[in-house]
Amino acid sequence: MAYWFHRNPLKATAPVSFKLYGVVTSGEGGKLCNELRTSRARLLDLLTDMTCTVETMKNAAELYTSLLQGFISALDDDTKENKLRYIQKFKWTDTLLGNEDRTQQDALFELVSMAFNVALWYTKFASRLAGKEDISSDDAKEVHTCLKVAAGIFKSIKEEHASRLLGTPEKGTDLDPRVLEVYIVQSQAEAQEDKELSTLEPRYSTKWRKYLQLKNCFYMAYAYSFNGQNLLASDKCGEAIRSLQEAEKMHSQADAFCGEYRHTKGPGNNVKPSEHIFFRKLGTNVKITLEKCQRENGFIYFHKVPPDPPVLELKANYGLVQPIDFELPALHVLWTKKNYAAFDISLKPAAEGKDKEKDKKKEEDAKVKPMKEPDLKPQKDTGCSIS
Incomplete structure (x- = not known):
């Protein structure tokens, strides 16, 4: 199987503590914040772990996303918008624009950015698997599936989630519809990716x-x-x-x-x-x-x-391979109405005043460091020749 090698770098992000000073008013609320912090850190570690399997990645991504849903999904009968959506800042870089970070105080921005990285991981995993010297039929099927999963995630970001952000995505950023379209089509096919990319x-x-x-x-x-x-x-x-x-x-x-x-x-x-x-x-x-x-x-x-x-x-009669539909996982079981009510955002201004200097220092220290990805080396020739 052809081993394709170009994969844009993973998005980098600053650490997020989810320590909502004064806003969390119960132990269960604090537990939710701890789960968010640890599951996020583990997912980021897995993105650069060469031993990570598809099943491990799937489970880790679903766990973090289900917890993050508590900052996005409407949990209050009296309102259609989650009160916690804009309470936490998130910093991310873009795959094409170097290490310049972008900050949004929006949990949906975090969701689509992390999902983007997970989709990239699926393409990188497929590339590594396809590069094996003795690829089996099962390997080939997994490569095919991984690319369809990646296409489905990119497609979902473009068509369902990016438009719900407060600001219009800037040109050339990962949420630019043209960039997303290239990622979608590159994951679907091998000869149709260049049209959108030429406009960037x-x-x-x-x-x-x-x-x-x-x-x-x-x-x-x-x-x-x-x-x-x-x-x-x-x-x-x-x-x-x-x-x-x-x-x-x-x-x-x-x-x-x-x-x-x-x-x-x-x-x-x-x-x-x-x-x-x-x-x-x-x-x-x-x-x-x-x-x-x-x-x-x-x-x-x-x-x-x-x-x-x-x-x-050249015109295939079976059409382009279709992405596997991506669906967000269900809200984590810890997000009960009682635990959601334990977050009192009316206390945030007072808490910010009390911890102003501490928060300022934490913000300055939250630098975005590039993700350390392993280099992919060409496989050595086996010495076989065609006669």
């Missing part, structure tokens, strides 16, 4: 776009290669040669984009795509098959090689 600010998106361009050339090389093999099997040797010549040309173009990708500055892994096994093996396979066709044409077929490459049937 070049200094932020050029590296990502180079990756998508080289991938498009690479898949075209694959398509012409397989087409050439099928034509040869049908004794259409001249057409097979022309198809394989086009495959060789597209592979060379992909190789050129690999060089441009490596030397383009921007967010994403610092890798050498042309050194990956799948890339080198395709080039070797195209060369060997083309030489075989040319030999057989000289001894057996004597077919004329057409001047133009064959027209490929």
Whole structure:
């Protein structure tokens, strides 16, 4: 299976204590805040843990989100809006805009930002799994599922949640509908991602776009290669040669984009795509098959090689893979009406005055540090050759 390597960096965030001084008036309310703090910290740790499984990530994300729902869902019969939604500040960076953080005092901003990171994790996990030397059928199915899950989360953020934030998302940020659309389509398919990305600010998106361009050339090389093999099997040797010549040309173009990708500055892994096994093996396979066709044409077929490459049937009749619908988990059982009532926001001004200096220092100390992600290295070649 083709191992794809470009993944934009995870969003970074400042720690959140959920210590609502004076507002929490019961022990159960304090317990809820502690659960929020610890489940958030654990989820963030899992995002960069190479041993984390899909099941572990799913459970951790659902736990934190179900607890966070108590700051978002309406729990009071007298009002449709949660009184706690705007009580806590959250800081997050964007995947394309470096380490510049954005702060919103909105629990919904926290929800969509964390969900975005979880979706990114699914794409990174799929990429690591697809990069194994001996990928099994079950692995391939899990890769496929992970990408559909990621697409579903990105789609839900774009269509259901981002529009509910107080402010309009700034251009180029992760909540910009164009950025979300690229993430959705990249998770769905391999040759249709570039249209939205081309409208974004070049200094932020050029590296990502180079990756998508080289991938498009690479898949075209694959398509012409397989087409050439099928034509040869049908004794259409001249057409097979022309198809394989086009495959060789597209592979060379992909190789050129690999060089441009490596030397383009921007967010994403610092890798050498042309050194990956799948890339080198395709080039070797195209060369060997083309030489075989040319030999057989000289001894057996004597077919004329057409001047133009064959027209490929590129329009699939089964459509684009559909995202798996993403649904928010149910509200955590700790959020009873009694516990919700234990948060008295009318006490917040007095509490802020009492702890003003402490809160100011905490705000200054809450710096956003980049997420430390492990580098993904190309797999070593097994030494096998195609004959």
